[in-house]
Every structure is written in structure tokens, then in C-alpha cells.
Amino acid sequence: xxxxxxxxxxxxxxxxxxxxxxxxxLLKNIVMENNRVNVCRLELAGFFDDFQEGQMQVIxxxxxxxxxxxxxHRQGEYLSKIFSYxxxxxxxxxxxxxxxxxxxxxxxxxxxxxASGMDRWDFIRSLENELEEMFAPRIDYRGTMMEVFGVxxxxxxxxxxxxxxxxxxxxxxxxxxxxxxxxxxxxxxxxVLIAKSKFPISHRMELRGIGIIDxxxxxxxxxxxxxxxxxxxxxxxxxxxxxxxxxxxxxxxxREILGVPxxxxxxxxAPGRNIAILVEVAVMNYRLRRKGIVAxxxxxxxxxxxxxxEEGDEKT
Numbered sequence: 001x002x003x004x005x006x007x008x009x010x011x012x013x014x015x016x017x018x019x020x021x022x023x024x025x026l027l028k029n030i031v032m033e034n035n036r037v038n039v040c041r042l043e044l045a046g047f048f049d050d051f052q053e054g055q056m057q058v059i060x061x062x063x064x065x066x067x068x069x070x071x072x073h074r075q076g077e078y079l080s081k082i083f084s085y086x087x088x089x090x091x092x093x094x095x096x097x098x099x100x101x102x103x104x105x106x107x108x109x110x111x112x113x114x115a116s117g118m119d120r121w122d123f124i125r126s127l128e129n130e131l132e133e134m135f136a137p138r139i140d141y142r143g144t145m146m147e148v149f150g151v152x153x154x155x156x157x158x159x160x161x162x163x164x165x166x167x168x169x170x171x172x173x174x175x176x177x178x179x180x181x182x183x184x185x186x187x188x189x190x191x192v193l194i195a196k197s198k199f200p201i202s203h204r205m206e207l208r209g210i211g212i213i214d215x216x217x218x219x220x221x222x223x224x225x226x227x228x229x230x231x232x233x234x235x236x237x238x239x240x241x242x243x244x245x246x247x248x249x250x251x252x253x254x255r256e257i258l259g260v261p262x263x264x265x266x267x268x269x270a271p272g273r274n275i276a277i278l279v280e281v282a283v284m285n286y287r288l289r290r291k292g293i294v295a296x297x298x299x300x301x302x303x304x305x306x307x308x309x310e311e312g313d314e315k316t
Contacts, residue, residue: 005026005112015126016118022112026110026112036128039124043078044078053087054088056087056089056091057087057091079105132188136187139258142156144156144179144181145180145197149280152231154230155234161238161269165275166275171219177215179197183198193260193262203215203216203224231263232264234267235266239270240268
């Protein structure tokens with residue numbers, strides 16, 4: 001799997017000062033699903049053992065100076081070898097421009113030439129971040145995403161259970177909305193999930209009986225965020241009298257999204273329960289857990305100490 005070069009360039013050209021010097025009609029070339037960008041160094045010395053096809057090839061100041069220091073036949077040999085692989089493009093950084101030898105090779109092998117005035121280190125870091133974002137696994141997920149006490153909380157549950165009403169209550173208490181009802185979940189690396197608001201419904205909310213409301217207009221720009229890391233999932237469900245709910249909370253349950261396990265709580269909804277306050281308490285308890293403080297475990301430890309002391313007294 002991959003993304004065509006034109007899609008990538010359209011997204012980043014302005015931010016990264018990228019221009020097309022040759023082969024605008026070749027931007028359909030595919031960049032393979034790999035967020036690494038190859039800086040040509042060892043290849044310019046004839047070493048190709050670890051060379052990977054489908055990667056964007058960058059030539060910076062040092063690489064260009066080294067290439068120019070070689071004898072002409074070596075330059076031609078190593079450059080021809082690079083172009084013998086299937087590469088989507090060549091990018092010159094540091095304000096460098098391609099000369100005739102590159103133009104001829106690119107034309108012969110249908111490879112476009114790009115250039116950027118950015119410093120190589122800044123360019124590579126920015127480009128790899130952009131590619132990681134583009135290639136990241138993602139899904140649309142039903143739920144309301146909030147930032148509560150600095151923690152990203154995904155509130156889930158069936159329709160009419162009260163997710164939006166809970167979110168409104170949390171907004172009034174000073175917390176922030178990322179997205180209501182539907183958010184885009186993006187996997188970054190192996191263990192991080194990011195939730196983003198979905199355009200055009202971002203920062204808007206449907207309240208039955210009232211209609212669509214604009215959170216920015218009602219509560220101000222500080223009441224919303226565009227993205228937030230998912231750290232806790234709270235599932236709201238209508239109270240079921242014969243269901244056994246968590247009473248102690250010693251073990252932390254997890255729910256997986258895109259293969260990433262996230263701490264998970266089930267919170268029953270019933271008349272008289274203030275769900276927003278319960279969400280706040282759940283978040284504060286989650287933060288304590290991250291510091292190794294588990295109230296139920298401490299209670300169990302104290303009870304066991306008392307039992308052991310009483311058993312010791314009986315023996316004496």
C-alpha cells in the first residue's frame with residue numbers, strides 16, 4: 001500500500017517550501033507505506049545492501065559535496081544504481097538545485113525532482129512526521145471525546161444514553177470538547193491513539209429537543225480542541241438492576257481500539273446520578289492510578305494487615 005506523490009506534495013508544499021523542478025506529470029508515483037525518508041549517503045559510496053524501494057530520496061549539502069568529489073565515472077555509476085531502483089522522487093534540500101546529470105537520469109527513469117530551501121534536518125523531521133500522519137491507521141469511532149483535567153476521555157454508549165448531555169455538563173464545568181457523536185481515531189506508533197474532530201460536524205453538537213448547537217459560539221474558543229490523545233474510555237449504559245457492576249476497582253479493565261489497549265470503565269446511568277461528576281472522579285482516580293495509588297488495593301492491604309494482626313494476637 002502507498003500514497004501517490006501528488007497527494008503528499010499538495011498537503012505539504014507550502015509548509016515545507018517544496019517546488020517541483022522536473023516531472024510535474026510524474027507525481028502519480030507511489031510512496032510506499034513507510035514513514036522513513038532516505039538521505040543518500042552510503043549509496044553515493046556504492047553501498048546498497050539496505051536500500052529500500054518506494055522511499056523518497058533526499059540529497060543534502062554533504063551528500064552533494066561528497067558526490068562532486070568523486071571521479072566522473074564513479075558519480076555516473078552510483079547515481080545510475082540509485083535510479084535502477086523504483087523510487088518515487090529525488091528531493092534536494094538546503095536550497096540546492098539539480099544539475100543536468102540529475103535531470104537526464106530523472107527523465108530517463110520517470111522520476112520527478114523536487115527541491116526545498118529548508119535545512120536538511122528540519123526538512124527530514126517535518127516530512128517524516130507528515131508521512132507518519134498520512135500513513136497512520138485510522139477509523140471513525142462513535143463517541144464523544146472530551147479533555148477532562150488534562151486527560152483525553154472517550155465517552156461511549158448507545159444512542160439516547162446521555163453522552164451529549166454529559167458533555168454539556170462537563171463543558172459548563174470548564175472542560176473541553178474535541179468532538180461529539182463521531183470522531184476520527186488515529187494510531188500513532190504502537191501505543192498511542194489520537195482522536196480528531198470530524199469536519200464539518202467538529203465542535204457542533206446535537207441535543208434532542210433543541211437541535212444543533214455551536215460550542216464555540218456558546219462557550220468560546222477555549223472550550224474546544226481539535227485533537228487529543230485517548231487515555232481513558234468511559235462507557236455509559238442504562239442501569240440494569242440485575243447486572244453486577246464494578247465495586248472495588250482493583251483490576252483495571254482495558255478495551256482495544258486499532259490494537260491499542262485503553263483503560264476502560266462502565267458507568268451505569270440512572271435518574272439522580274450526576275454523570276459529569278462521576279466522569280470527573282473517574283479521571284482523577286485514573287491520574288492517581290498512573291502514580292501507583294489504587295484506593296481499593298490500599299484498603300485491601302489494610303484489611304489484610306488487620307486480619308494478620310488479629311490472628312497474631314489470638315496465637316499469643
